[in-house]
Amino acid sequence: MTLPTADAPAPLLSVRGLEVTFGDNAEPVLHDVSFDIRPGERVAIVGQSGSGKSTIIGSILRLLPGDGHITGGSILLGNDDLATASEQHMRSVRGRRIGLVPQDPASNLNPSMRVGAQIADALAASGHRNGADVEKRVVELMTEAGIPEAKRRAKQYPHEFSGGMRQRVLIAIALSRQPELLIADEPTSALDVTVQRQILNHLQTLVDAHGTSLLFITHDLGVAADRTDRIIVMSEGRIVEVGTPAEILLNPQEDYTKRLVAAAPTAVAAVRVAAGSSTVKTGPILEVSHLVKEFKIRGQRGSILRAVDDVSFSVERGTTTAIVGESGSGKTTVARIILGLESATSGTALVDGEGITASRGQQRRALRRRVQPVFQDPYGSLDPTYSIEKLIDEPLRIFKVGDRRSRQDRVAELLDQVALPRTVAQRRPNELSGGQRQRVAIARALALEPELLICDEAVSALDVLVQEQILTLLADLQSNLGLSYLFITHDLAVVRQIAHNVVVMKSGEVMEEGATDAVFRSPSSGYTRELLSAIPGASLVS
């Protein structure tokens, strides 16, 4: 082990030359990873998907998935080398000395076990067996993690909890035995920004109170900068750069870090709005007025949920309007009504003066051609059994546009437009990366030369660098083709980058709307201010 020097306290965790391989004789996925975490220190590992950050956690806890195994290096926790420790020994480390707050609150709790019992299990691992004591401690831990009515809620199942509350349960589990090191693996990336902020604040308070060291894994530089003392930037299984948040954000040394910082979707990122595109017609392409959508709540007779409550806004030709809001704000329902996938309870959504919900037959088909969607999940929205060519030309076939030959030409042209090589035409979606798939989805949406694209969280599932490329593509397409976008998103930073106008929604109602610049500079509603201040990284850069 490394001996402590006089000026720095001995590190709590010391990783040296870590190398991890999946399968036999394969290329290692981690190369020579070395870092220290000192007692009470908060360290972030930042990287995109596939950078190896989750593999580091798997190695430290010795819970690598599948046939992953450590092929070199050491992981010293005090005097123990976890890289070679026995399973028996690891059991005394997991939970007791190292706690884990996992990434996805939806999938990390046992769906068929009461929440209290799952926390009690963590205590049971340390030999706590006295029923009444355990129950009392469970309620204490839940209260400490910020769960109201802990006593009652301990008897509920995970599906009765919201995402944020589930994450609090997972935090309670991780802290239940007061570990020396807490590993938080993207603990809030699945949550809304305001919830994210609450949870992170709470986590930080708890960690500070107990003097716990924190290893924070995230893809979001902003979050890392806000919450930690030191940032480790990773790419392709190697450590690229290490530094304080200020060093990394304001003075990045490595090329990769520079690109990451430039693409970071913080509120100050470059504004990429297409400058006044040349369109012949003027006036709004989309006019939504007094839109209302009510849903009956199942199982409760007579109760009605107003998902969309008197929403009005318009999208000018050749511009981008963003609807921003958290989950449950009704933004997706608005999009579905405009696309004609859902009918409005009252109010209208007119595309160039015509309503898709009111139209029938030919007129409706014609309207559908002019409005096309791009959805969030590039993995779920492309049929895996279709070739890329078949996916892109499907709308052309449905509307019987051209013949085989001309459709082939059109597909090639569309691939050029979205900057994909023509050779991908014969491949299938699973051979493409997430960013490439989203380009395919955009190409498909463009096939019928629509005037309005509805992008529902179209870049949310992508890594920041890829996200930036797609946003650039959308901006280019807008200035070249004079397209109009309705951009549905939860991410204010993205709004700042791409939208001319913004509509802020909460619980089905419009809180505020106006030109993006004006809304960002002087937000009039309290909710918008709350959203803006919740953007991670904003405080540091500005």
Added chain:
Amino acid sequence: MLNYLVTRLWQSVVTLILASIVVFLGVRQLPGDPALAMAGEEATPERVEAIREQLGLNESLITQYLKFVGNMLRGDFGQSTRTGAQVTDLVAATLPVTLWLSAYAIVVAVVVGVLLGIIAERFRGRWPEWMANALALIGLSVPNFWLGILAILYLAVAFGLFPASGYVPITQDPIQGFYHLTLPAIILGTSLAAVIMRQTRASMIETMKTDFVRTARAKGLSRQRVLVRYGLRNSLIVVVTIIGLQLGGLISGAVVTERIFALPGFGKLTLDAVFTRDYPVIQAVVLLITVGYILINLAVDILYSVINPRIRVGGKS
């Protein structure tokens, strides 16, 4: 929950009515004439005609059906055309044998199947998994009449571990009763055990890969505890469904098994009735099996919601 139950019960009634029509018509499509069977080979045409008259076989199908349903609702399933005994008595005498046998077989199948499934998951890629897989393959592919005959030849006759045949009512003498049913239950449960093993193995493998299992292990729990409290519980949801679907096979298996081990059960009653065109008995037997089926499915659905809290309809309000 109550709403759900009422809906399910109503669906069951409709199913029953349809089943009664199918049974009634189906039986009458069987080749052969019950009057002829009753009267014997050498009876005069007049004698056969008289029996037909007596059984009401000359009336229109609709009248016959309405009579059939009316009698049934009064709990009167008629008399066996073969022995003249009350059908209800015949059923009362034979049904318990089959119910005990099936229940015993299910218990054997679940215990063996789930255990082997866990072993197969726990020792993936090593010899215990190979053994478990081989056993499952044998259980699925070897017909149970042959397995039954082998079991009698070796386990019962050669080594004398179990009685080769015979039945002792469990209510009279539980020890002897279960002892006599053990071999038949094992034979009857074999294929079910094989299916359960494969399902348990497959869904355990899936479940043990999930995030919540990793989180549970990160709590410092032992692999065994995680296996049972996190893995098994979620895998059982699939297993319960499989058991529900496989019960039909169990009933037809019981017919064969009872024949091999000479058990005086429902299966034997059914078989005898079919061979002698004993309409009233066939009708009663098939309808009872239908009712049994419906009840089992209802039970499986309810059990399902007990294991899986997410589908508990309505919840506590």
